[in-house]
Amino acid sequence: MSNSGSVQRDRWHAQQGVDRPNPERAAFQAGEVRRLLEQAPGFIAVLRGPEQTIEMVNAACAELIGHRDVIGRPIREALAELGDTFFDLLDRVTSTGEAVMGRGRPLGIHRMPGRPMENRFIDYVFQPIIGADGAVTGIFLQGHDVTDQKRTEEQLRLALQGGRIAAWERDLTTDYVTWSDNALDLLGISNGPAAEFVARIHPDDRRLQRDALARALAEDASYSIEVRFLKPDGSMIWIEHRAEVQKGPNGLRSLAGITADITARRTAEDEVRESEARYRKDLEAAALVQNGLVPKDGIIGNLRHEGLLQSSSFIGGDTFNVVRQADGRLSFFHIDVCGHGAAAALVSVAAHHLISQAAVRNVSLRPEELVQEAARDWPQDLPFFTMIYGQIDPETGEGSMVQAGHPHPLLIRHDGSITPLGDGGLPIGINENPVYDAVPFTLSAGDALLLYSDGIVEAENAAGEVFSEERLSGLIRAHSTARAGSLLQAIAQEVLHWRGGTRLEDDVSALLLERL
Incomplete structure (x- = not known):
């Protein structure tokens, strides 16, 4: 996904997911997001500042380092035995603003006091945490301890x-x-x-x-x-x-x-097959859950809503929802989480849940107020996400929306004209106290509003050219008489064709609201 301004970030592959809105639950429970990451099977840690101070570790990371008291201490002091080669990788992330990754990296670590250093092996991704000014403010560490697998391979050799x-x-x-x-x-x-x-x-x-x-x-x-x-x-x-x-x-x-x-x-091959089968089964189950929680296409009042979601892998970071409020209005949002992998998928689930809960619980909040509250409550040490959030009266077509670092929604008139909406705005998680402005709009009969992820416009062909907003607009005009579902399928097919039929590098998703 794209960041506002000139800052570019690596993406994590993930897929949509959501907990169903529950009016009995309070919105924006940051602790719930932390628990999701705490329960992740791989190790996760967050470093902050020029001294790379350890701000957070999850249970798997604590197990890896022997449950030592490291919070609030520079990593070079708390885990000195990791050595210069390891710390050089962290410095590279800070200096370049680019993620580093590796597989089967040896790691010497003191897991128990008074015991010899243990040799462990890890697969890892170290991702920069970037502030609103484009500067690297920390590092998000994610990976898995693959020592047992490496030992099995060595025994076989x-x-x-x-x-x-x-x-x-x-x-x-x-x-x-x-x-x-x-x-x-x-x-x-x-x-x-x-x-x-x-x-x-x-x-x-x-x-x-x-x-x-x-x-x-x-x-x-x-x-x-x-x-x-x-x-x-x-x-x-x-x-x-x-x-x-x-x-x-x-x-x-x-x-x-x-x-x-x-x-x-x-035996090793059987174990690998069984492990891969379990992993695939878990991913397929997660994908089914996440797909099942994204709203099905439907009609509410004079408004038809249809969605598109094609993940680049089993699970992805794109998600969306349409929530009917007690007063008859519809709240809608489209989210794209920064990053790839299981951690981004967990964040996607948490973000979807929190925004859905807020839409149900805080009916009186205007879109800009709800998004500002979300930005204030989102933990700053978690990956950011971009979003379009809005409200619309399905009977009159009158609505307003807020853009938080997400691609500009496209207002598609029945006469074929297309108008981008929004003024940019900061992603959620970049700034604790951002200010957002709502953009009003009205859908007349035959008009539509398209929300989409940057996986569409930033898809690259073999020559490295991006699909671009211009090509998307041209595609919409060419299908101006198509129904919503036909338009979304045409977008998906055209992006895949642009990629030369190869695997998607990022999730492709969209939400289309059409006034009947």
């Missing part, structure tokens, strides 16, 4: 390097197999008839071995199979069995090959 491989040769005339000396320790098998080896292959895998051997003999080719193998001690292991047909004098043939114990690799 050592197992393969340790020579857990037996060589063998099979005389096809006598069907006698000669094994290398280590076969007895590795597999529990020694020289003897081939049938002894085949008998130890798991019954469900014997056909695989038989068919592979038959093809190799028919084609004078090689083969490689992975099967389960029963050792004399009753343990079942995985083996990789490779062989090739060799021709000897007088046309006699034999098989030569190797058999490796690949149990460690298969």
Whole structure:
């Protein structure tokens, strides 16, 4: 997403999410947002100021550093053992205003008093926190402790390097197999008839071995199979069995090959698959929840509202809502959270919930008052978000809206003319006491108001050109007679075509309000 002015920031990939408005709950509960981040499975920390003072750590981060008392202390003092290389990364974020990231980075850390330093491995993203003046005021640290995964990978590497491989040769005339000396320790098998080896292959895998051997003999080719193998001690292991047909004098043939114990690799692969399946299941569940909480297309009074949401990944930071108030008016908003990943998704959920609650609880507040209250209550150490918030009478079409760092909404008249609305405004989370002005508008019959994310106008093609506001306006004019849903689908298709059919780099979302 774009920041107001010239400040550019990295985006986090996320998706919409919301808690349903609950009139019994107070709006803008900052503690709830903090709890969402506190419960995040990865470590999260916030550093502030030139000394990079530790302002916040979540439970996962506290566990990683051994639950030491670090709040309010410069990181170089509180966690000195992290070393200059680590601190240089933080300095780079501060000096360049750009995020840094890495995978499997080694980290030496004292997790327990009086105990030797532990070697841990982390995947990480260090993101700048940028003030209204464009200066870096802090760093948002996010990542995961992947030590167990790295250790499993290292154990697998050592197992393969340790020579857990037996060589063998099979005389096809006598069907006698000669094994290398280590076969007895590795597999529990020694020289003897081939049938002894085949008998130890798991019954469900014997056909695989038989068919592979038959093809190799028919084609004078090689083969490689992975099967389960029963050792004399009753343990079942995985083996990789490779062989090739060799021709000897007088046309006699034999098989030569190797058999490796690949149990460690298969176990690691199974664990990775299970972990990926769980992770994908969690993401899919989160996406279903978030998609389910975004309002469905509908008609209220003389107003039709339709939405578009295409995330760049399973979960994203774009979200929107339409809330009917007790007096018949509609509150509407469109939000784009700064950043990528699970943390941005959590912030998106929290922001959606808080603004929805405010719209229900504070019916008497004008749009500019509600947005100012949101900006005051939003925790300054959390990523910022941009927003359009407005209210409209669905019967008369009269409304007003506030722009908080979000792309300019487009007022689309029934005659095809397009007028951008708003004067910019600061994103929520940039300044604790911003001042916002409401922009009035009226939708006559056939008019529409389009709210959209910067993922549309900033989508780049292969040449690095952005889609731009001009192309969006041209697309709208070309579809001036289309229904709202058709227009939104045309926007989505055109952006994807502009990208050359490749994966979206940012979420693409829009909310269209059309007067009937």
